[in-house]
Amino acid sequence: MPDGALPVLDVKGLKTVFRTRGGEVHAVNSVSFHLQPGELLGVVGESGSGKSVTMMSLIGLLPSPPADVREGQVLLGGMDLLRATPDQLRAVRGARIGFVFQDPMTSLNPVFNVGNQIMEPLRKHMGMDRKAARQRALELLELVGIPDAARRLDDFPHQFSGGMRQRVMIAIALACNPEVLIADEPTTALDVTIQAQILELVKELRQKLGMAIVWITHDLGVIAGIADRVMVMYGGQVVEQAPVRELFANPQHPYTRALLKTIPKVSGEREGRLQVIEGQPPILSAAPTACPFRARCAHAFDRCHRENPQRRAIGAGRVGYGHDVACHWTPEVTHA
Amino acid sequence: MLTYMIRRLLLAIPALLFTSLVIFLLVDFAPGSPMSQIPLTVPPDVRARIVEALGANEPIHLRFGLWLYQFFVVEPAYLLDQMFGTTLSTGRQRILSWQSRSPVMDIIAERLPQTLTVIGLAYVIGVLIALPIGIYSAYRPYSWFDQIGTFVAMVGFSVPTFLTGVVLIVVFSVNLGWLPSVYDTRLRMTGWNSFVQQAGQMAMPVMVLALFNAAEISRYMRSSMLDTLGQDYVRTARATGIGERAVVLKHALRNALIPVVTVIALGVPTVFAGAIVTEQVFRVNGLGALLINALEASDLPMVQTLTFIFAVLIVLFNLIADILYGILDPRIRYD
């Protein structure tokens, strides 16, 4: 990725805290990342690592209270979304940033037919009348590969299978030709074969439409096939970030290395037993003053308990653009 | 849908017949006799003749059979005669009240308007108050608005209507003297003055019942709305950038209303039952008061007919609730 191209989305030092009865939960801590036009950024991390909260913070989708997006900047073409008015934000949501959520079974409104739900953002953002919006909705259903689209426009969500519903969700998200599509674990709730079909669809749509994509998953195996760049999250922080080949070839953070070991080998027999990462995800009750991974880390030493590591570049390039890691420890032998 | 409705109606028939038998037996076994209201000075042989004339000495199965025949054949026939000028019911005996010797249905028709205006208005007002309160409470949970709403609802729901009724009478009739404490059924609305009078005498019973209904329904609305506002599809709707009004009042409310509408429909017959107490407190001369008087006088045909009509209402509104559910929720299909 060339340094020079202007990112479509630039997130700097994002910090989100939940105020709960039991005290504060620091779900997202100083997360920074950017997205180049047409790029697919994979975001990985086990559940609870703050992936969804990060993305929902960007466009004000978290209910507040309890959520409080405290610090940071989210620049979309020069506008800071964290300082935008509610009206400005609404003009971005669904129009310039499309969202696909994890569970297609619950993410569509059961009492409205799918045509209606696709037409809604079209009428709101593109100022289309019913007829034009319906025509466009039909095209979108065809685009996302729903057979017999004309007849299915008036069907309700419960009349579709899980995979088909996720296609409908994608149609809604893409309705207004957004610059950015954020897909939050869009295939996690689906069967493996359906998952593969959705991945194929997204690859194809990316070719056709050219939007930039953030693809959230807890499965590095999915990322390998589609992402340009990968960002690994742990305990509400970015722990490692690199182009996809580099990350798989030369993982730096002990957590990334552990994640890579958990992927079953696609071909051939499995290498021994499927690995699990030992230990619990951290409780984020305060802004961290130590490495969040220290308790589960085999390489932790005294500095890890005193100081939360900053992201540092590996090799040439700035943090965020080449390969960077937030870890005090340096692997002696880098894997080829 | 249609076949489902017909099936439901057909299934309701044996249930209703059984209910009517149970009611009949209960009323018949209850202590008291139609004679208890007749002065003791009336000699026993005259009493016996009165009982005979009423048909009250017939064996129970004959009386039940007669009542069924009258309720399901004679009364509908009479209704048709009234509407189309036919003569289907001539020569057949309608259900007669033992107390007044006039047809039970005529008395009910006479009392129905009082009950409907007071109870019906109270229910409509209750619902209209409850829905916005419930929606807003759920939208801003634990805000001061919600806290006050919760408190008022708790009071309205837990304090019985006869108590709120009496308190209102003490305050507005006895102390302030603003409103009449007794409902004047003979009042006819002829102009502005009588309209104000009518509104005045309806105010308290309507208020008592509306408060009670609103308390219950607003709680249902709140919890249902709270539940839907947390659903994934509401988040999806927000993510499409449509306005907050559309998110709440279209996407969330449309789903939240499904169970609430059912509760409202199911509540209609129970409101009639609850009104019995309120009518008594405010001396509204409606169906509730009619039932109480009939019970006191052991007026079996009247009690039987009224309670049976209540039973029919319950079955009917159950069916209506089911149908509304099917209309509101596309996932429900009855075939």
Ligand SMILES: Nc1ncnc2c1ncn2[C@@H]1O[C@H](COP(=O)(O)OP(=O)(O)O)[C@@H](O)[C@H]1O
């Ligand atoms: N409404 C909330 N209230 C309190 N904490 C929350 C809330 N939503 C999320 N969190 C916390 O934020 C953290 C990150 O959650 P999330 O972003 O959903 O994880 P991921 O998407 O990576 O699985 C979790 O530890 C979770 O406990």
Ligand SMILES: [Mg+2]
């Ligand atoms: Mg998530």
